[in-house]
Amino acid sequence: AANNSNKVAVIDSKERKLTALVDVGKTPHPGRGANFNHPTYGPVWATSHLGDDGISLIGTDPTKHPQYAWKQVGSLKGQGG
Numbered sequence: 001a002a003n004n005s006n007k008v009a010v011i012d013s014k015e016r017k018l019t020a021l022v023d024v025g026k027t028p029h030p031g032r033g034a035n036f037n038h039p040t041y042g043p044v045w046a047t048s049h050l051g052d053d054g055i056s057l058i059g060t061d062p063t064k065h066p067q068y069a070w071k072q073v074g075s076l077k078g079q080g081g
Helices: none
Strands: 007-012 017-023 034-038 042-048 054-059 072-077
Touching: 007 054, 042 072
Parallel strands: none
Antiparallel strands: 007 017, 034 042, 042 054, 054 072
């Protein structure tokens, strides 16, 4: 699984193809996380890490924010992994 490699796999569900592998912190959580609009990066997805106290923010808008899409654009400090 990608999370054992400290990566998040981005899959195009219509094309059934791997779109990107995003490097994140230690063992990203496999759950759904949270989605919100960031004032700089546009739509992002946030996921915590099971192996450290980090929360990764990943850009999710390849149309309006292609420079941030499928990249870790930020991180937050959480309460521990």
